[in-house]
Amino acid sequence: MAESRVVLHFPKHLLDQPVTSTTVERFNLHFNILRADITQDQEGLMVLGLVGEPENIEGAIEFMREQGVRVQPLEQDVVRDDDRCTHCGACVVVCPTDALAMDPDSRQVSFDADKCVACGICVPVCPPRAMSIHF
Amino acid sequence: MAKTYDEINERIRRGEVVVVTAEQMVDVVDELGASGAAEKVDVVTTGTFGPMCSSGAFLNFGHSTPRIKVSKAWLNEVPAYAGLAAVDLYIGAAEVAEGDPLNRTHPGSFNYGGGHVIEDLVAGRDVRLRARAYGTDCYPRRELDTWLNIEDLNEAFMCNPRNAYQNYNVAVNTSADRDIYTYMGVVKRDLGSANYCSAGQLSPLLNDPHYRTIGVGTPVFIGGARGRVFWQGTQHDPTTPRNERGVPTGGGGTLATVGDLKQMDPRFVVGVSMLGYGVSLALGIGTAIPILDEEMAAFTGVSDADIVAPIVDYSRDYGHNEGEPLGHVSYVELKRGQVRIEGKAVPTASLSSYVRAREIAETLKSWVEAGEFLLNEPVQALPSAEESEGFRMLNYRPAAPEGDE
Numbered sequence: 368m369a370e371s372r373v374v375l376h377f378p379k380h381l382l383d384q385p386v387t388s389t390t391v392e393r394f395n396l397h398f399n400i401l402r403a404d405i406t407q408d409q410e411g412l413m414v415l416g417l418v419g420e421p422e423n424i425e426g427a428i429e430f431m432r433e434q435g436v437r438v439q440p441l442e443q444d445v446v447r448d449d450d451r452c453t454h455c456g457a458c459v460v461v462c463p464t465d466a467l468a469m470d471p472d473s474r475q476v477s478f479d480a481d482k483c484v485a486c487g488i489c490v491p492v493c494p495p496r497a498m499s500i501h502f
Numbered sequence: 503m504a505k506t507y508d509e510i511n512e513r514i515r516r517g518e519v520v521v522v523t524a525e526q527m528v529d530v531v532d533e534l535g536a537s538g539a540a541e542k543v544d545v546v547t548t549g550t551f552g553p554m555c556s557s558g559a560f561l562n563f564g565h566s567t568p569r570i571k572v573s574k575a576w577l578n579e580v581p582a583y584a585g586l587a588a589v590d591l592y593i594g595a596a597e598v599a600e601g602d603p604l605n606r607t608h609p610g611s612f613n614y615g616g617g618h619v620i621e622d623l624v625a626g627r628d629v630r631l632r633a634r635a636y637g638t639d640c641y642p643r644r645e646l647d648t649w650l651n652i653e654d655l656n657e658a659f660m661c662n663p664r665n666a667y668q669n670y671n672v673a674v675n676t677s678a679d680r681d682i683y684t685y686m687g688v689v690k691r692d693l694g695s696a697n698y699c700s701a702g703q704l705s706p707l708l709n710d711p712h713y714r715t716i717g718v719g720t721p722v723f724i725g726g727a728r729g730r731v732f733w734q735g736t737q738h739d740p741t742t743p744r745n746e747r748g749v750p751t752g753g754g755g756t757l758a759t760v761g762d763l764k765q766m767d768p769r770f771v772v773g774v775s776m777l778g779y780g781v782s783l784a785l786g787i788g789t790a791i792p793i794l795d796e797e798m799a800a801f802t803g804v805s806d807a808d809i810v811a812p813i814v815d816y817s818r819d820y821g822h823n824e825g826e827p828l829g830h831v832s833y834v835e836l837k838r839g840q841v842r843i844e845g846k847a848v849p850t851a852s853l854s855s856y857v858r859a860r861e862i863a864e865t866l867k868s869w870v871e872a873g874e875f876l877l878n879e880p881v882q883a884l885p886s887a888e889e890s891e892g893f894r895m896l897n898y899r900p901a902a903p904e905g906d907e
Binding site (some may be wrong): 496 | 552657695773775777782849
């Protein structure tokens with residue numbers, strides 16, 4: 368079993384189609400919706416954790432692409448500007464998944480994109496504004 | 503064996519000086535004792551990097567043709583103080599850009615302000631100056647709208663009424679259902695976080711608790727440049743209660759500092775936004791402390807275990823000047839990432855960057871070793887506990903009928 372976090376962009380014509388449930392059913396996957404929105408340009412946006420056999424996850428991503436869904440890995444979307452981050456640590460208590468954590472020895476704040484669920488809480492909390500989300 | 507400033511400076515000039523950072527000095531004193539450490543070490547460097555709201559810069563941008571005596575001014579839409587001579591301005595770190603929605607939708611994000619203007623100047627980015635004047639015979643011009651670059655300014659120097667608080671509160675929030683948005687960051691409800699802001703054992707005034715070597719005229723690292731302490735900082739309170747090592751267990755002393763903005767580095771001058779609170783400037787300050795004798799070695803050997811900070815409830819007590827601290831915690835505990843408050847394990851968040859504080863102490867160390875940073879005795883001591891009347895609250899004498907304010 369593996370978990371893969373992906374950002375799905377649904378074009379307008381797919382908004383009323385059950386693409387996600389068809390996909391998880393067909394590829395025998397579990398899923399966890401981390402975030403779902405309709406954006407201002409009427410595109411559907413979903414951040415999804417897919418759990419299952421690695422080849423099934425790959426197949427599911429391929430299948431959704433064929434349906435017209437734009438799919439990209441989550442870690443490409445939440446970005447820390449390492450030149451901007453001062454490693455103060457203001458973010459670590461607001462991060463719900465410990466993706467941002469202070470190393471007690473090095474005193475550096477680490478950012479683990481695999482743990483990040485793209486909630487975005489850190490973005491306005493970061494004093495020098497080092498965090499950004501690009502969906 | 504006591505050393506004088508002259509002797510230490512002579513060793514700096516000859517390249518023979520032994521310098522360690524305040525973090526390294528903890529181990530030196532542990533190993534050799536204060537007396538052994540005083541013999542071995544000549545200088546201990548300190549550093550701190552965090553939001554310091556009482557910071558700002560004086561700028562003289564030169565005369566235009568025709569001349570203007572500016573009465574109102576904005577730098578990138580951030581109001582600057584113009585109640586000075588014709589083309590002198592003061593830009594304060596905590597000034598918010600005009601038109602910012604502030605906290606109308608709480609918590610406001612406060613994206614840009616004086617601290618950011620100062621960072622932009624230091625980074626060499628152009629800043630737009632808009633100014634108005636009422637016009638006089640000698641200064642006929644009434645409006646100005648121009649780009650400024652730090653290179654073109656006659657003078658640009660940081661002049662900060664309060665930096666480098668000796669020690670500071672740990673902010674917590676005891677309210678059951680409301681996160682709070684403070685100058686100490688987001689403090690989570692129901693004792694959900696403990697937010698602190700000090701470099702602890704590396705911080706300048708914690709290494710010279712009674713201000714023996716840090717005073718008016720002391721050279722400092724400020725924002726990457728060499729500057730000076732020019733006075734005690736505002737709210738300097740040497741009468742704060744102290745522990746057995748003389749270290750204040752609350753705020754304590756502060757420094758007023760000055761330094762050339764043109765020599766600074768944006769790595770140590772960073773505009774910051776505090777969600778729901780406002781804007782500020784995260785600034786790096788460091789000092790080089792002469793190890794004159796065993797006493798200074800013992801002071802600079804202070805470790806995070808020896809320094810405690812008061813836990814203050816910012817959901818009510820701080821704002822309303824009520825209550826007592828919920829207790830004290832040491833910086834060892836705070837830096838471990840979790841403290842116990844009222845029986846509860848509370849995760850900690852720091853607003854001060856220890857890695858950058860370390861970098862400042864290391865940079866100062868390299869300056870001293872290279873013979874580029876000499877020490878001097880203060881030309882005037884900061885007020886001591888004996889001389890100071892301590893911190894005063896406002897003597898509130900309502901000037902208008904209550905409720906009419």
